[in-house]
Amino acid sequence: MTHRHHLVVLDMAGTTVADGGLVERAFAAAAHRMGEDPAGMIDHVRATMGESKISVFRHLFGGDETKARAANTAFEEAYGELVDGGLVAPLPGAADAIAELADEGRTVVLTTGFSRTTQDAILDALGWRGLVPLTLCPADAGGRGRPHPDMVLAALLRTGAVDDVRAVAVAGDTSYDMLTGTRAGASVVAGVLTGAHDEGRLRGGGATHVLDSIAELPALLRRVGS
DSSP: OOOOOOEEEEEOBTTTEEOTTHHHHHHHHHHHHTTOOGGGTHHHHHHTTTSOHHHHHHHHTTTOHHHHHHHHHHHHHHHHHHHHTTOOEEOTTHHHHHHHHHHTTOEEEEEOSSOHHHHHHHHHHHTOTTTSSEEEOGGGGTSOOTTSSHHHHHHHHHHOOOSSGGGEEEEESSHHHHHHHHHHTOSEEEEETTSSOOHHHHHHTTOSEEESSGGGHHHHHHHHTO
């Protein structure tokens, strides 16, 4: 049985947005502000790309909530400064792909592991405020980010675009994006090779398809939904 995918949930950094390694730079800045050596953290940061940032800091600081929240605030500030410096850009073909999906009658939602403040800063820097009808961060879905399914399910509930999770398509550049889509019940969970993880990591996270970039997603959805 095939499903027409009327709801498409897309990640931002690494999937639709090129940030040129800003996540790692912001983590390093946050570590320095906390008096920590980022060298001892970077492997975990890379391995958990796509996960909610506060969750990453909780792990790095051994569950110390006060330190994790302070580090997360420092990270968000550092990332925001980099965004304000003009260091983010749309990935090639991303805006066109989103427009094409919308023209086909699909509802597109943009999601992130960042805070709402940082997500809005990215949207403003790109001129994307009106690009999609809904954007979500972990706080908008009860506080749990990836790899939990909450943001995808919140997208379904908030938009009402579909009445079956199998009619949802999810796309992202990390294994955590793939786990999120799989756990939410999406029938298309597409990994893209423009971000943090390679095909092996994406497949390991549950990717049903792996694309060179988000520009290939509209054609894929037409193919699998026919």
